[in-house]
Amino acid sequence: MGIFGSFTRNKKENLDKGLSKTKESVFKKLGRAVVGKSKVDDEVLDNLEEVLITSDVGVDTTLKIIERIEARVARDKYMGIDELNSILKEEIVALLDENNSGDVSDFDIPETEKPYVIMVVGVNGVGKTTTIGKLAYQFKQAGKSVVLGASDTFRAAAIEQLEIWAQRVDVPLVKQKMGSDPASVAYDALSSAKAQNADVVIIDTAGRLHNKVNLMNELSKIKKVMARIVPGAPHEVLLILDGSTGQNAFEQAKQFTKATEVTALALTKLDGTAKGGVVIGISDQFKIPVKYIGIGEKMEHLQIFRRREFVESLFSED
Ligand SMILES: Nc1nc2c(ncn2[C@@H]2O[C@H](COP(=O)(O)OP(=O)(O)OP(=O)(O)O)[C@@H](O)[C@H]2O)c(=O)[nH]1
Numbered sequence: 001m002g003i004f005g006s007f008t009r010n011k012k013e014n015l016d017k018g019l020s021k022t023k024e025s026v027f028k029k030l031g032r033a034v035v036g037k038s039k040v041d042d043e044v045l046d047n048l049e050e051v052l053i054t055s056d057v058g059v060d061t062t063l064k065i066i067e068r069i070e071a072r073v074a075r076d077k078y079m080g081i082d083e084l085n086s087i088l089k090e091e092i093v094a095l096l097d098e099n100n101s102g103d104v105s106d107f108d109i110p111e112t113e114k115p116y117v118i119m120v121v122g123v124n125g126v127g128k129t130t131t132i133g134k135l136a137y138q139f140k141q142a143g144k145s146v147v148l149g150a151s152d153t154f155r156a157a158a159i160e161q162l163e164i165w166a167q168r169v170d171v172p173l174v175k176q177k178m179g180s181d182p183a184s185v186a187y188d189a190l191s192s193a194k195a196q197n198a199d200v201v202i203i204d205t206a207g208r209l210h211n212k213v214n215l216m217n218e219l220s221k222i223k224k225v226m227a228r229i230v231p232g233a234p235h236e237v238l239l240i241l242d243g244s245t246g247q248n249a250f251e252q253a254k255q256f257t258k259a260t261e262v263t264a265l266a267l268t269k270l271d272g273t274a275k276g277g278v279v280i281g282i283s284d285q286f287k288i289p290v291k292y293i294g295i296g297e298k299m300e301h302l303q304i305f306r307r308r309e310f311v312e313s314l315f316s317e318d
C-alpha cells in the first residue's frame with residue numbers, strides 16, 4: 001500500500017472525525033427510530049423521515065429518500081431492520097448520483113486555462129478566506145503555482161488574514177490598501193499571475209457591503225475586469241456556505257445563485273456541528289455541484305466532496 005494507503009486512511013480518519021458530531025446524532029436517532037422493530041414498516045419509515053429532517057437533510061430531499069426506500073420495501077416485500085442502514089446509504093448515494101455528474105477526482109485544475117481563475121464569494125463569516133488558504137495549500141501540494149488576490153478590501157483585517165494564509169502556505173499575495181477598489185486588486189492579481197505564468201489565481205471577495213445590491217454590483221464589476229485580462233475568467237465562481245447554519249445555508253445558496261452566477265459550492269464548518277446532513281440536501285437540491293467540504297480550521301481540513309465516502313461516513317457508527 002505504501003504512502004497511498006496511509007494517505008487515504010488519513011483522509012478517511014479526518015472525515016470521520018470532522019463529521020463526528022453529525023454522525024453521533026444521526027446514529028442515536030436512527031437507533032431510536034427502529035427500537036423494538038424487526039422489519040421496516042410504516043412506523044419505521046415515519047421515524048426515519050423524522051430522523052432525516054431533524055438532521056438538516058431538508059424536507060424535499062428527505063421525502064425523495066423515503067419514497068425510494070418505500071418503493072424498495074414494496075418490491076422486496078420484506079426488509080429487516082438490519083438491512084435498513086445499508087439500503088439507506090445505497091439510496092442516498094443513488095439519489096445524489098442522479099442529478100450530478102461524477103465527483104471531482106482531486107484538487108486539480110484544467111490545464112487548458114492558464115491561469116485558472118477562481119473567484120470566491122459568500123456572505124461574511126462563512127469561511128471564504130480560510131477556504132482560500134486551504135485551497136492554495138492543496139493546489140500547491142499538487143504541484144501548481146498559486147497567486148492569491150485580496151479583493152476583500154472592506155476591512156483591513158480581511159487583507160491581513162489572507163496575508164497570514166499566504167505566508168503559511170508560502171504563495172504570493174497581491175493586495176492594495178484597505179478601501180481600494182476590489183476590481184483593481186483583481187486586475188493586479190491576474191496581471192501578476194499572467195506575468196509569472198502561474199497556474200491558479202484565487203480571489204477573495206467581501207461578504208458584507210452596505211447592502212446586497214452593492215455587493216452584487218461589486219461582484220459583477222470584478223468579473224468584468226477579470227475577463228479583460230484573462231478571457232473566460234473567472235473560470236470558477238465558488239460559493240462558500242457555512243454548513244453549521246443548517247437550513248440557513250440552504251437559503252443563502254438560493255439567494256446567491258439567483259443574484260449571481262455560481263459554478264461550484266463549498267460547505268464549511270461541518271466539524272463542530274450536528275447539522276452535516278445539510279450537505280446531502282444541498283447536493284440534491286442544487287444543480288451546482290458541491291465540490292469541497294471544510295472539516296476544521298487547519299490547512300489540511302479541506303476535502304473534495306465525494307458522495308459515497310461522505311454518505312458512508314455519515315451513516316456508519318465508528
Ligand atoms: N471549525 C471550523 N472553522 C472554520 C472552518 N472554515 C472556516 N472556519 C472558521 O470560521 C471563521 C470565519 O472564517 P473566515 O475564513 O474568516 O470567513 P470569511 O467568509 O472570510 O469572513 P469575512 O471575511 O468576515 O466575510 C474563522 O474563525 C475560521 O477559522 C471549518 O471548516 N471548520
Ligand SMILES: [Mg+2]
Nearest residue numbers: 128129152158
Ligand atoms: Mg474573509
